[in-house]
Amino acid sequence: MITVELDNFSLREICRSGQCFRMHETAENNTYELVAGDKYLKISQAGSIVNFYCSDVEFICYWVPYFDIDSDYGRYIEKVNPRDTYLSAAVQCGNGIRILRQDLWEMIITFLISQQNNISRIRSCIERLCVRYGEKLKAGDTEYYSFPTPQQLSVATEEELRRLGMGYRARYIVETTRSILAGEVSLEKLYQMKYYRRARKELMKLSGVGEKVADCICLFALHHMDAFPIDTHIRQVLDEHYRRGFPNRRYHGMRGIMQQYIFYYELIGERGKI
DNA sequence: TCCCAGGCGGTAG
DNA sequence: CTACCGCATGGG
Numbered sequence: 001m002i003t004v005e006l007d008n009f010s011l012r013e014i015c016r017s018g019q020c021f022r023m024h025e026t027a028e029n030n031t032y033e034l035v036a037g038d039k040y041l042k043i044s045q046a047g048s049i050v051n052f053y054c055s056d057v058e059f060i061c062y063w064v065p066y067f068d069i070d071s072d073y074g075r076y077i078e079k080v081n082p083r084d085t086y087l088s089a090a091v092q093c094g095n096g097i098r099i100l101r102q103d104l105w106e107m108i109i110t111f112l113i114s115q116q117n118n119i120s121r122i123r124s125c126i127e128r129l130c131v132r133y134g135e136k137l138k139a140g141d142t143e144y145y146s147f148p149t150p151q152q153l154s155v156a157t158e159e160e161l162r163r164l165g166m167g168y169r170a171r172y173i174v175e176t177t178r179s180i181l182a183g184e185v186s187l188e189k190l191y192q193m194k195y196y197r198r199a200r201k202e203l204m205k206l207s208g209v210g211e212k213v214a215d216c217i218c219l220f221a222l223h224h225m226d227a228f229p230i231d232t233h234i235r236q237v238l239d240e241h242y243r244r245g246f247p248n249r250r251y252h253g254m255r256g257i258m259q260q261y262i263f264y265y266e267l268i269g270e271r272g273k274i
Numbered sequence: 275t276c277c278c279a280g281g282c283g284g285t286a287g
Numbered sequence: 288c289t290a291c292c293g294c295a296t297g298g299g
Contacts (some may be wrong), residue, residue, distance in 0.1 A: 114280055114281085115279090115280075116279060116281050118279040172282085207282090208282065208283085212282090213281070229280070231279095231281080232278095232279075
């Protein structure tokens with residue numbers, strides 16, 4: 001077990017922010033478990049003290065970048081315009097959220113499924129996908145299923161995926177998997193792309209990936225902090241609170257985290273009370 | 275029950 | 288360019 005003290009870090013807020021659909025609160029208090037790619041982690045928090053139930057090497061090499069632990073989120077929070085009462089409230093509500101560095105392939109499939117779908121159903125769809133096409137693995141005596149690789153998912157037919165409840169997104173999954181395996185879009189190249197706009201444009205070559213889904217992938221996998229996914233909730237907020245547009249200039253290099261604070265606030269925060 | 279969900283692709287004007 | 292439409296399914 002690794003114990004560290006972290007500022008502006010909250011498992012509760014990370015879990016509920018809806019970036020990772022395979023993170024769950026357990027029966028134990030303030031204890032969570034998550035599966036990312038083929039890795040399982042149990043993690044708990046008391047105040048600013050966070051316990052990672054894993055080896056030193058795994059912590060340093062995998063979970064530090066995954067949870068963006070080396071970044072100072074106080075720097076983002078300081079930048080918020082105090083006269084922007086809406087954003088200030090959103091940040092206060094969602095303080096502790098991190099922008100995760102999740103697996104690119106997993107985010108592509110996850111956010112293909114997310115479109116025109118509700119969060120609990122997205123979760124169950126992904127879980128079924130993992131059970132059906134992923135690998136059964138063990139961490140100690142805990143069994144879990146890895147997220148299927150492109151090769152593993154390539155055996156799925158559109159009809160099979162429809163039976164799994166993917167709906168009309170089944171075709172997108174089949175076509176996108178084929179595109180990746182055929183090398184029409186390269187995951188390695190996407191990881192190397194320095195510019196957000198370039199990666200976004202490349203992702204939009206995939207079937208079922210439009211502007212919003214591409215932005216989610218850019219933010220939650222590629223860590224392009226200027227990506228600003230606009231979904232139905234964010235659209236409402238922009239119309240209501242930012243009629244003259246979101247202050248992009250001010251939040252250059254941190255638009256993504258501001259989007260997450262807003263999304264979280266709308267999802268479970270004190271919406272409508274201002 | 276009935277509405278809707280972290281949209282996208284296609285078509286029409 | 289913008290405006291619409293159809294799409295699958297089950298959670299609340």
